[in-house]
Amino acid sequence: MRGPESTGHAYGVNVDVKCPSGTKPLVLWHTHPRSGSLHPSDADMKAARENNIPWLCVHIPENGALACYPVVGAK
Numbered sequence: 001m002r003g004p005e006s007t008g009h010a011y012g013v014n015v016d017v018k019c020p021s022g023t024k025p026l027v028l029w030h031t032h033p034r035s036g037s038l039h040p041s042d043a044d045m046k047a048a049r050e051n052n053i054p055w056l057c058v059h060i061p062e063n064g065a066l067a068c069y070p071v072v073g074a075k
Contacts, residue, residue: 024052025051025052025053026053026054026055027053027054027055027056027057027068028044028047028048028051028053028055028056028057028071029057029059030044030056030057030058030059031058031059031060031061032058032059032060033060033062034060034062034063036060037058038058038060038065038066038067039058039067040056040058040069044056044058045069045071045072048071048074049071049072049073049074052074052075053071053074054070054071054074055068055069055070055071056068056069056071057069
């Protein structure tokens, strides 16, 4: 289920979205700017791990690049 589209600033973005009751999130979809890397930062992986999300996908919307990574330590 797609959540709300949000933009942030250089230090982060807050997205107020929760999965419906009885469901479990499977993927954290994260965007980086055109000049960014397709590799998640340590903070990106930490957020996915702390929320027990097993996959983290990094997307660069400007060029369509996408890469997904398993989150080690997620339940």
